[in-house]
Amino acid sequence: MTLQLTRRVFMASAGAFALFAASLAPFAASAQDKPVIRMSTPASDTDQRSVALASVFGPAISEFATYQPHYNASLIAQGSELEAIASGDLEMSIASAQELANFFPEFSIFATGYVHQSAEHQVAVFNDALMDPFKQKVEDELGVKLLSVMYLGKRHVNLRFPRAEKDVMTPADLNGVNLRMPGSDAWQFLGRAIGANPTPMAFTEIYT
Template identity: 25%
Template structure:
């Protein structure tokens, strides 16, 4: 997925920059009647990925069906900038709602990135439980205080898996492999905790880097592996499930300017999307994996020693994380007791 050029992003931003200003008329006392307000919702995914079809579109439909004089305009595929650019735009009010990975949000509040720590959550249900049990409340408050951005909800967009030209079944199998990890601090910490040698390569350049042998392997959710055709340049898909690929739904200052009725409609729409996402991701992944097996396009390794990986990463994070980041990690693990 390519971002728009700088000039195109500027034009897109110019088209929506005035929108949040219209929300001020709604007031925040629950009794505003400033007419219809429009929210912009941005994300980096293609229109056929679950984050769009079962995420952004569900939020849009839920809000607009509520009949509270509120509409949502979606800008997919990084049309309004990459992750690092968009969180700044959410803070400034140029984008109202964004779907972001926790690691990208760490640019404005570092401890939130710990949500993406390797094996922090054993599965999508554990992540959902953390966000619905109240255990996340302190993190949400601290994030809001640091960034003036609200976390409305979160889901797992599937577990991240390893691909390489040899199987990865245990931590020792990563020795000597040049594994591509995203360049955000939490992902690089994950590489260390997993025992991998991290090599930074842009997502858009990953296929070519694998094809040319610049890197030996990589890690991504199955839907991303499929979207970039990585099975064409990798021999093994090792089902390590080493990280729940988090998506947080965040909202900037416009959220605080909504009426209580509009806030409730938006909150309910986000909750609906959060509820639907696991089924959508599971269906998409099953279709992809069934296709791989039918076409024999890549060998699927399903006997990965995830317990060995999990024990290793847990010990590493408890020893190396500090302060608020360690507190977040411990709160995640405590929520699973």
Template identity: 30%
Template structure:
């Protein structure tokens, strides 16, 4: 199917805009059972809002649609679940860290220090840049829902010294997702990045396989990483979000009436999850400090200067391509 980015921007929501769900029709058809996998822990809003949506989907369809949610990497690590969705063995999953494997520029939202505020994030990811990425996944066989889940701005935690300057990262073994952009970022800053699935992280910190990690505050709290760390450095180096994926063939086999309900409810869940993350991050800082961790304010400018001088931005502009990079800079300014 040959579609433009502008066409794709309306493709995902077209059914919702043009159809009225007909539960009677759905009820007469075989029950639609869908499995949704995620690495987010059960208490994370990226799970609780999807579970809430699954209940609303069931109610709106009068039981015709059964969306089952499996949090905490129950169905495998993110790379495993992503492969399962690509192959059709799993219906839906959310992730950010492994999707670059089939769409190289899909990780463009994770360019270090690119998004100064959430206004910049959502202008880009709900707009032309997001549509550009979603269209590329569609052409690679994956339907991507129009609203991303917020995973938050990522900050560095450590078990020994805090990270307040680029020099503090020298030689540090830091866990990163299995994504080359993360690896390159921390290599450029002088660290020793160690890719690990999120489900392995707590044990790796506990046994000192890695010295530190980087994640949003809400995830640090919900995964209890504060139990095995001592410092939080507020680097905010990457904004991270999760796309919700479905195999194209599986999605096209879902009746249009059911697509309408699922699209609307998962989009609502994503928007609500964003508000949850904002509130949770504010409370997480209080709770994590109460658990004994020390927070450190970080001047981001020296980190960005190191990256710029080392050619990090020019290198990734070349890898992502001029069109994707131009859409990013349209919303965030020149990098």
């Protein structure tokens, strides 16, 4: 297989939305004259996305590039990956659509709770022509090219009550509950809309 690597690679993910992308700067070369693709993610090495990248993506590019993962935000702080890729300081990452929404507010629709009905729906949306202007804007204004999506799974409400068990059957059952949620405006709005008290929490602070 012949492939020219002329752009940096980025991958983003959040609950039900993930992206591959590339910046416009040239790759750094290793001693073997292979480009080094450093991947920085706040996820652990056992996260399903990390495992897939290490077991599938890494071997797939091994003939012409060196895949170098960095986990638990050990290389680039969570939330700073896009800037690092755009400036040429990073090649690849796992980050969320809500982080893209910090640059392009229209991306908040893809960070809205339960907007995708399934993994297949998510892929269909990303590959549809309606996404073309979104992708082009990110490439033109941020220098990052979105390549693909990856499904992480459904959102679940997990509650821990010290005094008694509590069933959550309707939004009213969440009234007054402190609920840890992603920090984007869309997710915080969803938390308030269902009656909870949403508390922003970074991915690196949760159990994986």
